[in-house]
Amino acid sequence: MPEDWVQIPLRQGDAEAAVRSIVTSAFARLPADVPRDKLTPLRLELERRLLAAVAGARKAEALELYLPMKLAGEVNLGASFTVSQARLPVRSQAAGGATRASDTTEVAVQLLVGESPTNTSEVDLSSGEVDGAVAVRRERVVPADPARGIELASRRVEYLVAVPADPSQWLLVAFSTIGAGNPQDDLSQAMVEWFDALMTTFRWS
Numbered sequence: 001m002p003e004d005w006v007q008i009p010l011r012q013g014d015a016e017a018a019v020r021s022i023v024t025s026a027f028a029r030l031p032a033d034v035p036r037d038k039l040t041p042l043r044l045e046l047e048r049r050l051l052a053a054v055a056g057a058r059k060a061e062a063l064e065l066y067l068p069m070k071l072a073g074e075v076n077l078g079a080s081f082t083v084s085q086a087r088l089p090v091r092s093q094a095a096g097g098a099t100r101a102s103d104t105t106e107v108a109v110q111l112l113v114g115e116s117p118t119n120t121s122e123v124d125l126s127s128g129e130v131d132g133a134v135a136v137r138r139e140r141v142v143p144a145d146p147a148r149g150i151e152l153a154s155r156r157v158e159y160l161v162a163v164p165a166d167p168s169q170w171l172l173v174a175f176s177t178i179g180a181g182n183p184q185d186d187l188s189q190a191m192v193e194w195f196d197a198l199m200t201t202f203r204w205s
Contacts, residue, residue: 001066001198008050008065010058015065019050026069057082062174079177079191086160086170131203134162139192141183155183157192159199173199 001007008018023046027039050067057065062082124139138158144150156176163169175195179188 004068005066006069008054008057008067010054010062010065015054015058016051019047019054022050022067022069023047053080060084078179078187079175081173081175081195084172084174086172087168130159130161130199133164133204136160137196152178152181153183154178155188155192157195161202164204173202 006022008015008022023043026046027043030039053067054065060082062084064083065080066082067080068078125136127134127136129135136159138160139156141153141155142150143153154176155178156174158172158174161171161173163171175192177183177188177191179185179191182188
């Protein structure tokens with residue numbers, strides 16, 4: 001990962017302690033002559049936002065949360081991505097065996113389409129491979145939904161990748177950015193291109 005991104009584990013370790021460590025590290029890089037009365041509200045707000053991001057990722061049953069942390073006059077929280085696990089239900093055959101999908105790409109597309117909220121637009125699906133494993137990429141724009149606490153529209157890119165040697169398991173890597181406030185702006189496009197480039201470096205171990 002680039003140096004200005006941090007990983008927060010959600011199932012192993014103490015995510016809250018990780019958040020506190022991130023905040024402490026971020027503010028330690030500021031000049032010593034910055035007045036404490038100005039830093040305290042910013043520090044509390046940063047911690048609140050990070051904890052809210054952790055809570056949202058946990059609600060989505062994510063395994064890991066990644067956030068950009070570059071404190072240079074302001075905190076950049078305009079993007080994030082999570083890593084989650086998805087498992088297909090195993091259906092029993094009459095003879096006692098288990099069935100499995102013969103076309104993993106088709107299964108991946110069905111999973112992604114089936115998860116699409118009703119308030120999304122501009123859905124773009126494509127398929128390919130990530131480190132030799134079947135993968136489906138979905139890009140969409142999700143409008144703001146103040147009733148659900150979503151104040152700004154976002155641009156989202158998701159990769160659903162088949163786990164090698166286990167067709168019932170999938171890895172979901174979901175990226176989201178608000179750009180500079182508009183999911184269609186140049187910054188949003190640049191962030192999506194960055195995430196796509198990052199996914200080309202993914203390797204199974």
